[in-house]
Amino acid sequence: MSAEVASTTGFVQRWQEQLASRYNQFGPDAVGDRRRRNGANPRLLTPELLDKLRARLAQPPPDGGTWSTPKIALRMAQELGLAWSD
Numbered sequence: 001m002s003a004e005v006a007s008t009t010g011f012v013q014r015w016q017e018q019l020a021s022r023y024n025q026f027g028p029d030a031v032g033d034r035r036r037r038n039g040a041n042p043r044l045l046t047p048e049l050l051d052k053l054r055a056r057l058a059q060p061p062p063d064g065g066t067w068s069t070p071k072i073a074l075r076m077a078q079e080l081g082l083a084w085s086d
Contacts, residue, residue, distance in 0.1 A: 009069070010069060019031050044080060049076075052079065053076065057072070
């Protein structure tokens with residue numbers, strides 16, 4: 001199962017174990033990106049951009065499949081006006 005999770009998320013088994021342990025001990029809020037609370041202002045992933053992303057991810061991707069990390073990265077690059085190549 002961890003190999004399937006790794007291929008989907010890019011998280012190696014050890015990181016999956018750490019996230020699961022943190023989740024089991026502290027709940028869903030413990031697995032978020034803790035860098036958001038490090039005192040620095042977001043430069044790229046602003047709250048507004050993340051809200052737009054959440055709204056977009058609530059719908060299927062343009063190809064009708066499922067959302068994947070590369071598809072999300074492409075969407076974010078487009079929103080930020082960045083070049084992207086597969």
